[in-house]
Amino acid sequence: MKLAKPRRSDGSLLSSLPWTLAALAFALLPHLRYLPFWIGASFLACAGWRMLIERRRMALPPTWLRATLALGGFLGVLGTYQMISGVGPGSALLAIMASLKLLETRQRRDQFVLLFIAIFLVMSALLREQYLWSLPYLVAALVLTMTAWLRMSGDPGESTRASFAIGTRLVAYAVPLAAVMWVFFPRISVPFWAVPIDTGSGTTGLSNHMSPGDISSLSQSGAVAFRVRFEDRVPAPRERYWRAMVLYNFDGRNWSGNEPLLSQARNLQIDVGGEPLRYEMILEPNRQHWVPALELVQGWELSNTVMGRTFELTRVYPIDQRISFTMTSYPTYRIEPELSMSVQGWYLRFPHEQNPQTSTLALAMFRQAGSPERYVDAVLSYFHEQDFYYSLQPPALGSNPVDRFLFDTRKGFCEHFASAFTLMMRAAGVPARVVLGYQGGEVNPLGGYMIVRQSDAHAWSEVWFQGRGWIRVDPTAAVAPERIELGYTDSLLDGAATAWGGGTPSEFLHRIRLSLDAMNARWNDWVLGYGPDRQTSVMEMLGMVNPGWRKMMLTLVTLVVTLTLIVSALLMWRYRPPRPDRARILYRRFTKRVGIEPALGETPRNYANRAQQVSALSATAIHATTDAYLAARYGGDAAAMLRLEKSLKTLR
């Protein structure tokens, strides 16, 4: 009986393993941000362990241990994500697979599997995010993987530099194919297949409710919400109100709106005036239905998008990829000048048992003011004159949040002011509601467009007056006008400048950020924004009549086949076998005629001596032909070629 002994590593992978590990680690890099910590740690541990095994010529871990680890990893992924499909759990499983496969990597074949996993990881990183750096990352990862591949399968004597050069060249060969695929692969307007995007990481941007009692993390995020390119004029900062959704239900703590209404509201009363603003909106994916628009939007070239009852735009499909489209807005407008009593009542509801002090104050102030218009001014000046502060770190508010805010803490950000203001309106019998959206936007001088970030998210109020309709009132402006005039970013910059005693470092960083964003915007515009519409126009530009997916597919296949043929032809030409010498062809004919094959390493002279023993041909003929061949092939003697041909003919 043979005893199964654990096989020890023989150190033969020592030269290629570090490369494989590097390729894997690089492939894993963009996932690390999203994956639970223990996955990265276990990859590092397995990689270190495997290197140690190879260095010290130790044995690989036994099967039972590997099986246990595999089961543990699987259960860990299941426990973290509660499922095993989707980008998150998928890449987590891939990472676990790669880590554990390392522990049973004995030979090249196993390293192949590892490198395939590396390529899969690189591809799945693109499902997560596609930024400007995705392309260089992709190329670098592929080159690294190819180099690792060559380190593993190539000539062991090949230098690292040579492997790298060949790997780079292989990737370069693929570039034209990739470019053709990218241009011609038909883009489809609805998602081709639903990639389950990480739901665990949550939606970014606004949510359709607001509870000012809880601290918002939203306003801290510098992520881009959307970019806007205005056609001729850029609206003044105080006009930059981007309406996203309207909240009208108040339960004493929370404001909420309806779930998005996916049908076009009928008979909307809109009068617009003034100079229209036309602009291109480039919206980052927010995985929600609402579409922000400058107040008040009247035209939008985005399909499946409707305006709801409260003048907000919603799209039937959630926005899960970057889209760009043009819009037209009118800064001067009048909406719903007439409302029925029942609808007015709808905008007056609030739980009367809560926030009693607010109600009392509201009624008293209304009585003093006399008219709704003057009451609005009175409340705004109340905010302005009393010691209210704008703060991003307000204290928690408890069960009567508005009372506590108005009479006690007096610190808050837009949501607190909008909430308190709207409640005060309703308590005094003035119909009002909260509007959520973005306020501000920063013009990037480098790209000629405006960036609106998640930190520009804002809440304000709308108050309804008979005959004038809904009027925007921003109570935050009464407290912190600079927040409105300068926008969030600049007001924060001011704070930083005073705190640091000088504006240079953060200003410099800000400039870098702006130029990076300009590059990113261009990348989004030209590369990621290459959607169905742009593809169609490019196809038309290339001379395709009525571009459709069939024609594109046909062109794609034709081009891919042609390119492959061209590249193969070039490679075959480059690595063609040396053209057989004419003298050599003749000499081969001669050896066939003689009847015996020259031995390996046998010189023509030695062959001739051997041939004259066995062949029926005359010794003189054999030697004459051999001499002619030697002179023709090695003597550089052109006349000898004729002699060779002649003596071959006489042999016949």
Add this chain to the structure above:
Amino acid sequence: MSTEAVTQQATLDAAVQQLGNIVLGKQAQIELALACLLARGHLLIEDLPGLGKTILAQSLARVLDLSFSRIQFTSDLLPADIVGVSVFNKGSGEFEFQPGPVFAQLVLADEVNRATPKAQSALLEAMEEQQVSVDGKTRTLPEPFFVVATQNPADQIGTFPLPESQMDRFLMRLELGYPNAADEREIITGDDRRTMLTEMNAVTSPATLLELQRAARRVHMSDAIVDYIQALVRQTRESAEIEVGLSPRGAQALALAARALAFLRKHPGVFPDDVQAVFPPVAGHRLKPASAANRRKPNELCQHVLDSVAIP
């Protein structure tokens, strides 16, 4: 063929013939030794004593009309015994340089492996630089300058084998081997070789020899032969039986020697036969056999390489 070339060839034929009269039955070695000198390379003859090493060297000097000196290497030989020494002259009151035996056109370094490495390296340096430095003064050696070194096989007692790096200084290493019965008979019954040596006539002058050397460098070498040399060199590097294969300098030496031999043989270009003929003497002492194949002689290794590379 130009008249000049014709006379050159006639000179060489005469040289080969004269040498063949003295060193009997060693046609191939004579040819290779001449080719070595034509390629401006130094020669190492390795064999047991009494096989005609010294005779071959002396007759080469004779027939090519070169000034000859002989250094018998012994274990107490000093570098100064080779390159010379400055001696104080009482009459003039100055130091005078007494040139050593190395100041000759053909230097026979007999039993070079009997001397200490220090003495060996004095000679090897002179071979490499074609000049010697004594008392801080550089003195040029005569032109042409050949060293024919003889050596007993390294497994004999009391020898200092030349290190591999210094073996590289010799273009060729030849083995003479025993003569066959008929030739040995003639050696026994015939005239004394040393007497015959004195009766030999020079067939050429040092100036002609330099011309011959220049002509040998111009022999046509086709791409096919360059490919062949490269394939051979690659094979020495890849063969499992060889630990260290030929260096690029070794490949260059191979090409030079093949050209010289082709010139000697009056070939219109370098033939595969020329390459094959010079391959064992050029490559043999530059290869380091793998330990497993230690018992295999260098010449056998070389033959093995030749038998496993196709001729393009």
